[in-house]
Amino acid sequence: MPTAIIADDERLMRDQIRLRLSEVWPELEVLAEAKNGMEAVELVNEHAPQIAFLDIRMPGMTGIEAASLIQQARPDCHLVFVTAYDEYAVSAFERGAVDYVLKPAEAARLATTVERLKQRLGGAGQPPALNDLLSQLKLAMSGGKKEYLKWIQATVGAQLRLIPVEDVLFCISDEKYTRVQTEKFEALIRKPIKELVDELDPDLFWQIHRSTLVNARKIAGVVNDDRGHKIVSVVGHPEKLEVSRSYLGLFKQM
Structure with a gap:
């Protein structure tokens, strides 16, 4: 039927x-x-x-x-x-x-x-x-204006969840999966960073490493570590994110 x-x-x-x-x-x-x-x-x-x-x-x-x-x-x-x-x-x-x-x-x-x-x-x-x-x-x-993702569909445990993009703190990729991190949970998607870069609003999500995107509105601070590398901290999560040399221009004023 x-x-x-x-x-x-x-x-x-x-x-x-x-x-x-x-x-x-x-x-x-x-x-x-x-x-x-x-x-x-x-x-x-x-x-x-x-x-x-x-x-x-x-x-x-x-x-x-x-x-x-x-x-x-x-x-x-x-x-x-x-x-x-x-x-x-x-x-x-x-x-x-x-x-x-x-x-x-x-x-x-x-x-x-x-x-x-x-x-x-x-x-x-x-x-x-x-x-x-x-x-x-x-x-x-949209009248010819590019539409960006508003939700990310991801696996949380055994469930599929729809995550509003404004709730995402950062995304980090490995060879097979991308981890989508919010303040409350992490989720996995089968999509590389290079695809997400094209689908997410670049004014909201900054690429700071070939494998990392960060929500610019969730950045709590940027500091230099003892090696002289810039390290990004985000609101609501203890993980620190390293900025690669290719993306240092984003933080010229910091």
């Missing part, structure tokens, strides 16, 4: 999509509903549905941002965007990577989406170009 979740901040829209789906795809089981993007990511991680219907415009975390996180954790989850903004849909979604439904959802259009989903469920999963498409959609929705 195919399974799905629905995410929309409007209760009436969730009800309508569920009703229309029951008409055109009675075999589909809707496992849960989300009121925002963050809930959608959590529900996909919890229930592992085959399909996620995501409203593009949701408060806090948009459907595009949620889709990026879902793809990291559940790349086999098929995505359908529900939108009132066809200027995004027509130019991007019809390339075939994902499907879309315009609000209000009409049974005939949803039936077309269902047929496409059925074909994909019998195939090899999501197309490989999806991450590029999501990046293009983020750029289009």
